[in-house]
Structures are given as C-alpha cells and as structure tokens.
Amino acid sequence: MSNHAIEITGLRKTYAGQKGAPPKEALKGVDLTIPAGSIFGLLGPNGAGKSTLINILAGLVTKTAGQVRIWGFDQDINPRQSRAAIGVMPQELNMDPFFTPRGALDVQAGLYGVPKSQRRTDQILEMIGLSDKADAYARTLSGGMRRRLLLGKALVHRPHVLVLDEPTAGVDIELRQMLWANVRKLNEQGMTIILTTHYLEEAEEMCDEIAIINHGAVVVRDKTSALLGRLDAKTLVLRLDAPLAHLTLPDGVTQEIRADGRLALTYRRSQVSAGALLAAVANAGGVVVDVTSEEPDLQDVFLSLTTGPGQAA
Template sequence: MSAISFQHVSKLYQGARGVLQALKDVSFEIEPGEFFGLLGPNGAGKTTLISILAGLTHATGGQVRVHGYDVVSQYAQARRQLGIVPQELVFDPFFTVREALRIQSGYFGVRRNDDWIDELLANLGLADKANANMRQLSGGMKRRVLVAQALVHRPPVIVLDEPTAGVDVELRQTLWQFIARLNREGHTVLLTTHYLEEAEALCHRIAMLKAGQVVALDRTSALLAGTASTMLQFKTDQALPPALAAQARVTGRIVQIKAHDAAEVESILATLRQAGCKVEDLEIGRADLEDVFLEIMQADAPAQPASPRPARAESVA
C-alpha cells in the first residue's frame, strides 16, 4: 500500500478571466518510508496539490489517498496519518509553546503526550521557549513551533511545504537532522522547496511540476545522470560572446555553462579566449539538481492529457 497516492488529480478554478487549470491529470505514488521531493516554479501547482492532500480544498477530478484512506470520504482517518507544515506562519497568540502543542495533541485525541512534546522541544531548539507566549517568538522560532505542531501526534506521513523559507542556517540544520532521523525510523516525508540543494541531498525520488503537470518523475540519481555531466563555472566582468551568452546561466559575476565532455569544455574556453573575455576562479564540476531543474523547466511543456471525466470548475473568491 502506498503512503500517498495521487490518481488523475485535476483542479479547475473559475475566475473573472475564465477557467484556470491549476492541476492537470497528476498521477504518482509515494512509498512508505520514502523521502520524496515535489519541485516546481511558483504557480506550478505544488501548494494546490498539498492543499488537496490535506483536505483544505477539493480536487475537481481524480482521487487522493493516504495509507489507503480517501482524503474526502475518509477524511478523519486520512488526516490522522498526516503532519503538515504549511508555508504561512499561523499561530494562536494567547498560548505558550507547550500549551499550543498540548492543544494540538488534543485535536487528535492524544493524551499524556508530554514526553514526546519535550523531545520535540529539545530536537527543534525550543526547550528554553516552552513557557514563552507564541507572540513573543521570532519568525524562525514560530516556524519551529509549526514543525513541532505537525509532528506532535506522531504522524506516519510528514508533509513539509517550504519549511525553511526565510529561516536561518541553524534552523535548517536542526530541522533536517531531526526529519532525517524520523525518515530513518520509517516516517514518509513529502517535501516542497525552492532550495534545490536540500532536495538533492535529502530526497530519494523527485517529481517536478510545470503548469500543473508532472514533467519529470524519477530517482534523484537518475535525474542527475540524465543531464550534462560537466558544468564550467567562472567569474568575469565582461560581456560573454553571443554564442555562449545564449546558453549561460549568469548570477552577478558568476557564469555557469553546461558541457557534455572535455572537448566541449575546450571549445567554450577557446571561444572565451578568442573574444578576449578574461575569466577568474575557473572551476569544472558536476551538474547539480538546479541544472537539471532549469533544463526541464525550459523545455517545451508536454501535451495536456485528456481529463478522466468532465468536471465542474470551482469559483475563485
């Protein structure tokens, strides 16, 4: 049985400008114990898919199951399987951190949970904030509390929607150490992130969404193996020759250009020499997940699949 199953999921919104199709026949499964990455640019449909999984919005078509429970017809059972860390900072300003976690435990009928709450507080760097009021915490601390709330009922499936957006390095390291431990203990993790180095380091498999469709789905290692294996990186203050500018990725002074083999590396360097382009800090390394992501996102979108059945669009407020 899959930990999470998305089968032909579509989502339509009816707005002033007509019908917007946020998701188009999305199908994939996540196995128990997997660390799975869901990547895509802003507006690709990642949060919509997670909202459907969480029961916060209903799919226009298709079916979603969590450990076999349908998220619509068996909502209560499905929701108990999930611990979701949302993008937004949502908190109740009238309770302390410990009180907030006890209340969250009560939502799931979990009693006498203080030992696990203490462990969460310790592992997420919140032990000294246990009796602090939520409104007194910094943004990073509130983010840690959101993670603790998602985990307080010991869910077998953990969903992290941009959990490290706008937080410091210390929280990232603390969070990933703890989540990696839970994954080793058998918890399934679904992660969305724009920090692709995190996805590359953590995820066993990755799905990429573009315009509401799955455009790539494979093991992380296979995705990395399927692109150019060499990346030429250097710094320059000069304009690149047109032949290279069209294929380069430029961030300030840093230039990255894909190369498939040593001959192509030499060709790039020769073109730079002929153009009189002075380079510094020249490095030759392997392509990473960011290179794969950009390559896939810049490719033409696949043809839209046929809808599994006619569906009514939902109005946008």
C-alpha cells in the first residue's frame, strides 16, 4: 500500500430532505489524504460535515459520490478489508444497556470475526480503566465510563486507523487526559489516529497535521506548525522605563498601550523586522526594560479561514 492511511477523492454527501425540507449537501467534493502513522485533526465548526465524513469512513453513512480508500483498500471494491482497517469511536453515546463491558467487547469482536483465541478483552478493559467494571451492566456505568467503553469497542479488531469523533466534547479533565494518554500510546505503537474536534487548543496540542473543514469543504490542510506559521501577524510587547511622548513607527505597524502599561506593537513579519521596531523605540528615547513576542495561535488561523476573505487577521 501507499503511505497513506486514508485517501479520499471527490467525496460528496447529500442527505435527503426530511419532512419537505430541501436536501442537505453536507460534503461538497472533499479530497483528503491522511498519512499513515500520524495523529491527524479534522477541525471545524458544528455542522461543517466532520461526522458525515467520519461516518462514511466507518461505513455508517452511504456516500453520494467519490472514492474512499482505507489502508489501501477501496471501500467499494474491498469493503471487508477497508472496514477491518478502521475502528471508530462515534460521537453519539449509543450503547446497549443489557451488555456488560466484557460482553460488549466480545460481541464487537464477534462482529469483526476476531477468533476467541485472538481476543484481548482483558487487555482492552485494563487500558480503558474498566477492569473492575468488566461485569457491571452498562446502564450502571457513568457517561465517562460509557465513552471509555466506546473507545474499547473501536479497538477490538486491532485496526490500523483509529477514528475518534469529538471524543472530549463535554467530558471532564480526567477522562480527557486518559483519552489523550491512550491515543498517544496507540500512536507510538504505530496506529494512525484521526480525531475531530472543534476545540482548537486540542488540535494544536495533539495533532501533527490538520485539515480545517467548513460548510462541507476542506478549506486548508497542512502541518500544524505550518498552519500556525501561515499567519504573518506578530506582536512585540515592550515594557519601557517611561512612557514615550512621540513614537514614529514603520508603515503598517499598529501600537496599543496594554492595561498593564506595556506597549504592544503588531506588525507583519514579512514586511517589518523586530529590530526595526526596537530601533524606532530607541530613536524615540525609549529604554526597554523587558520584551516578549506573541505569535498567532490556531484560533486566529481558524477565524481567518472560516470567516471568509476580507476579514482575515
């Protein structure tokens, strides 16, 4: 196979309109490749089409057009192999309350045709921290435990690719950390991870590469570091020994006095150097006591890409 865990071309999905509503075009021709071995973030606001894309990968939603290859297997030509290559932790908590965690994992393994001798139920229970709840009825589990069980279910057939759809939406810090620790460990063992989120910090912290999706289309896809580097704006924050009477700055630089009295100079890295700003301050008689610089974060990139041209930061 190629070194792509996932290759998506021209993917479209139009949901039929319900009760007289017009059809909804949720994916408008998505092309996306996801490298094997990465932790890949699919980022976008609510309604962007993230779950639709994930559910198509998982075989839960039928695509309208396009091609999907998972671990080299075309979904239409090799449905079994492509399905076996991927495990999905869904966004929705849909769980049969009559199963125990052990039972749920066994049923799932059975669905994927994992022979009894190759099941690793106890290992998974331990990983998701449910060993002591292994035989408790699912309806007695807390929301967090049910989510952990969903993660366990996604892992029973040792998929190459693990997909987590908004795994941390509304979960507590402890569960979040437990999830991320598991995700990192699985990734170190070679598993490709795809996660959707609308939490920017999360994508920034966890993902090697990110695609931002909005209104059913990928608006950008890049390495996380490169995405952050896309924004040219940078701010130099100076503490001076005394306020300046008269500061002449290069064109395009904006200045602001912060509430703490520091002088903030925002400039474009491609046009102005920090040295030129410091020189301007020195020329005005300013003595710099302390200096820090601020880089754009993903929030800025995200806003600049999802609010359309003209409003870019």
